[in-house]
Amino acid sequence: MGNKQSESQILNKQQCKALNDQLGQNFSKFTFNLYKKLAKSQNLIFSPASIYIALSMAALGSNNQTLLEFKDILGFSNQSQLAENIGLLLKILQQNQQGITTQIANKIYQGIPQLGIEYYKIMMKHFDSMIQKVNFASDCEQIRVEINKWVEEVTKEKIKDLLPPNCLNQSTAMVLVNAIYFKGNWLKKFDFKLTEQKEFYLEYENFGQKIQTDTMVKEDEYYYFQNSSYQYVQIPYKGGEYFMELMLPKESLNLFEQSLSEDTFQSARKNKYNRNLTLYLPKFKLQPVNTMSLNQILNELGLIEAFSCNADFSIMDPNKNIQISNVFHKSMIEVNEEGAEAAAATAITFIECEESEISVIFNKPFIYAITHIPSETVLFMGKVTDPSKQN
Numbered sequence: 001m002g003n004k005q006s007e008s009q010i011l012n013k014q015q016c017k018a019l020n021d022q023l024g025q026n027f028s029k030f031t032f033n034l035y036k037k038l039a040k041s042q043n044l045i046f047s048p049a050s051i052y053i054a055l056s057m058a059a060l061g062s063n064n065q066t067l068l069e070f071k072d073i074l075g076f077s078n079q080s081q082l083a084e085n086i087g088l089l090l091k092i093l094q095q096n097q098q099g100i101t102t103q104i105a106n107k108i109y110q111g112i113p114q115l116g117i118e119y120y121k122i123m124m125k126h127f128d129s130m131i132q133k134v135n136f137a138s139d140c141e142q143i144r145v146e147i148n149k150w151v152e153e154v155t156k157e158k159i160k161d162l163l164p165p166n167c168l169n170q171s172t173a174m175v176l177v178n179a180i181y182f183k184g185n186w187l188k189k190f191d192f193k194l195t196e197q198k199e200f201y202l203e204y205e206n207f208g209q210k211i212q213t214d215t216m217v218k219e220d221e222y223y224y225f226q227n228s229s230y231q232y233v234q235i236p237y238k239g240g241e242y243f244m245e246l247m248l249p250k251e252s253l254n255l256f257e258q259s260l261s262e263d264t265f266q267s268a269r270k271n272k273y274n275r276n277l278t279l280y281l282p283k284f285k286l287q288p289v290n291t292m293s294l295n296q297i298l299n300e301l302g303l304i305e306a307f308s309c310n311a312d313f314s315i316m317d318p319n320k321n322i323q324i325s326n327v328f329h330k331s332m333i334e335v336n337e338e339g340a341e342a343a344a345a346t347a348i349t350f351i352e353c354e355e356s357e358i359s360v361i362f363n364k365p366f367i368y369a370i371t372h373i374p375s376e377t378v379l380f381m382g383k384v385t386d387p388s389k390q391n
Contacts, residue, residue, distance in 0.1 A: 015088060023085040026075025027052060028262035037297040039257050045286040045331045047180055047344030049093075049104075051294065054178040054346035056086050057106065057127060058306070058324065061119050061316025066305045073301050087126030099185040099238025099339075105154045109147060109175040111136040112317050119316045140168040147175060151345045154179035158343035162330050164291050167349065173322045174350040183341045184237035190216040190281075190337035200282060203252055214283045216337055222279065223272040229256065232268040233279060237339060244340060245269075246281070287332040294327040309353040325351040 031048040038044055052074065059070035060079055067079075076082040094102050106129040108115075115123075115131070123129040134143050144163045151162045158181065168175070198215035202208075223234035223243075230250060234243040245265065249256035295307065305311055311323035331344035 015092060019085060019088050019092065022081065023076075023089065025262070028266070029075055030073065032260065032262045033301055034297070035260070036257070037300060038292075043286050045288065045333050045342075046292070046329060047331045047342075047346070050178050050180045050331070050344040050346045051327075051329055053086060053090075053104070053106065053127075054176055054327070054348055055298075055303075056082055057108075057123065057129070057176045057178070058313070058316075058348050060122055061116070061313045062306065063312045063314050065310070066312040069303050069305055073298070073303050083122045083126040087128075090126075090128065097239030097241060099187075100242060101181070101183040103154060103179075103181045105179050106130070107132065107147075107150060107177045109134050109143060109177070111173045111175075112319065112322065114318065116315050116318050136168060136172040137170045140170060140172055141165075143175075144168045147177060147347065151177065151179045151347075155181045155343035155345060156183075158287075158332050158341070159330050159345045162291055162328060162345045162347055163349075164328075167326060167328070169351075171351045172325070172349060173317070173352045176348040176350075177345065178347075179343075179345040181343045182242075183339070184239075184242050185339040186337075187236040187238050187240075188218070188220055189339070190218050192337050194218070195283065195337060198280060198282075203254060207252075216281050216283060217278065219276070219278045221274050221276050224275045224277060225268045225272045229259075230264075230268075232272065233277075234272060235279075235281075244335070281335075283336050285332075285334040287334075288330065292329045294329055298327060311353070313350070321353050322350040323353050325349045 027048070030052055034046065034048055034051065035044075038046055055070065055074060059067065059074060059076075060083055062070055071077060074082070076085075090104055094104055106123070106127045108123060108129055108131045110131055110133050120131070123131065136143060144165070144167065148160065148162055151159050159179065162177075163175075194217045195214055196217075197212040199210045200213045200215075201210045223236075225232040228250070231248045233246045233248075235246070236243050245268075247265070247268070299307065306313075306324045309323055312320065313322050314320045316322070326347075326349045328347045328349070329344070331342070333340065333342040
C-alpha cells in the first residue's frame, strides 16, 4: 500500500511538472493580466482558474481569426494540447486529499440544433462537461434560474444569482458554465483564543486612516521570503499541495501593483526558505453581491471578434451563427482560524448572430437624385430643406 501511494505521488509530481511546462507560464501570465485590469477596485476576489477554463471551452469551439485571439489571450498554440492540459489540470486539482475539498464542474446549456461532433467529444472527454439541450425561445427566464441553481449546488450555496435577471433572451443560443468550490483546513490551525482586534492601515482614497479588525496570530515555521519590495509567506493547508500565498508590500500596495507580474510570485516561490516567525493575519470574508461582467476587460486584453457577428465558432456550431454576448463571473472567499473556503463561477452566454436593424430617418435637409445607374446619368437632382413648401 505504501509503495502504491509513493508511486502515485511520484506520478502526480511528474504530471504537475509536465502540466506546468505546457500550461503554467501561460496561465500565470493570463492571471496577472486579469489582476491588473481588475485591481482598480479595492477589495478583490476572482478565480483565474474558473475564467480560464470557461474561456478554454469557448476557444476550443472557435476557428480562424477568433481562434487566433483566444490563442493570444490564453497563451496556447495547439487546441488539442489545450484540451489535454485542461483535462489533466481538472484531475490533478480534484484529487482526494485529507482536509481538502475541491470540486470543479462544467456544463453546457445547448440552445442550437446541434454541437459540432469533435467539439462534443472534447467537452465530454477532457472537460467532463454535462450537456443539456434547452429552448431559450420558450422560457429563457426559467433556464436562467435553473443555471443559477446548478451553480449554487456545485458551490455549496456560496455563489448565488450568477446570471443577473434579463441577461438571457429569445436570441440566446448557448451558455457555457464553469463552477469551482474549494475548502481547505490549515495544516496547523490558528488558536481562536489568540484572535483579537488589531489595527489595519487603509490605502487608496482612505489613505492614512486605520481601523480595528479581528486579527489571527500564530508563531510557527513558515516558508518565507523578503526583498526590498515585499515580504512573502506561504501558509500550508492539509495535504501538502495547497498553500495560501501572502504578499505584503513594504511601501503602498497601489505602487507595488504597478510592477506586479507572474515573475514576482515565481521569484518568491523559488527563493523561499523555512523560518520561525510570528504571523498576524486579519480574518476576512469577501462576497460581492453583484456579478462581474468581463466583456470590457477581455476586449482590452484582445478578445474582440468573439463578441461580434464576425465571430467564428464553427467548431462548436456547424451553422456558424453564434457570437459571445456576455462573460459573467462571481466569486467569494472566507479566511478564518480553521482555514479557507472559496467558490467561483463563470458563464459565457452566446447569441445568434443577426444583422442589427438600421434606421435611416430623413428628418433634416437632404440631397436627392434620380439616376440611370448603368450610364450614371443624373436625370434630376436637388435638395429638400423644407418638405412643407412647394417652392
